Amino acid sequence: MLGLYIALGILGFILLFVILAVITMYRLIFFSPRKGQINDSTLVDSKNFKNYQEDMKENILSFMKREYEDVYITSFDKLRLHARLFDNKESKKIVILLHGYKGTVYRDFNAISKILFEEGYKVLAVDERAHGTSEGHVITFGARESKDLLSWLDYVKERFINHEILLVGVSMGGHTVLNISDKIDKDIKIIADCPYSSPKEILVSTIKSVHLPVFIFYPLLNLTCHLFGHESLNKTSAYNSIKNSDNKILIMHGDKDKVIPYTISKKLADTYPNKIRYEVFKNADHGASALTDYNRYQKVVKEFLIN
Secondary structure (H helix, E strand, C coil): CHHHHHHHHHHHHHHHHHHHHHHHHHHHHHECCCCCCCCCCCCCCCHHHHHHHHHHHHHHHHHHCCCCEEEEEECCCCCEEEEEEECCCCCCEEEEEECCCCCCHHHHCCCHHHHHHHCCCEEEEEECCCCCCCCCCECCCCHHHHHHHHHHHHHHHHHCCCCEEEEEEECHHHHHHHHCCCCCCCCCEEEEECCCCCHHHHHHHHHHHCCCCHHHHHHHHHHHHHHHHCCCCCCCCHHHHHHCCCCCEEEEEECCCCCCCHHHHHHHHHHCCCCEEEEEECCCCCCCHHHHCHHHHHHHHHHHHHC
16 A cells, blocks of 8 residues: 555656646746847847847837838638738848747847848738747747748738749748648748758757756657647657758858857758758858958858849
């Protein structure tokens, strides 16, 4: 009898641990938006960004001063999604921007937006689900966000007929644009800045970086995503998408990235050297390649756009 009580006690402890872990992971990792998250003036706290704080502020303010139209679509799961449309009625080119995890368009695209406006693009700056003024409270690291992007593409094609389309994503947004590369027209170009290849790869990398056991915490993360986001973290992978894609793809990444190690995207580029143009920016932290070497960044982007 004592053995039964001990066994039940152990099972109870395990169940309690799982419940507490899932709730904690949901609140810390998957739930959005958190208080203060929509503050475009909150810059990244990193020593590698200190030299670029003033540049970022200037770029953000310049971006925010531009006039835009609020546009909305309904997602496949009935969420109202928002984007800002910076129109250029003279142009037949449009770019869709997807920001990073718990990011904002103004912050994440403060530098590359200058290049895109200079090149004459209409700009559709998307608030991803659970970000900005889009509805939702669960981030799925690209799973449902990829479906949302396909819906935004349908919106663009219907409203802007015969336009050249470009997709640009940063971090999680970078993964998302790569993840749909096998589901879009082959003449759509893709730029991914500091992307991860799959949710599993980046989350496993993060778990290892804080010295926690992957075999315990990754299944708990996936369980949390299943319970609250109704998606599996194992289903989305840029490897599978790019394998079946004929799109032109540019990936850029800083070699000092502490959030998503550049080796993750390099491995992806090395797998498909004939499909991906890959550029590493020395001494650049996460999302800071354009700030670290703007002249080279601008040159690389413009070369990619015209070729």
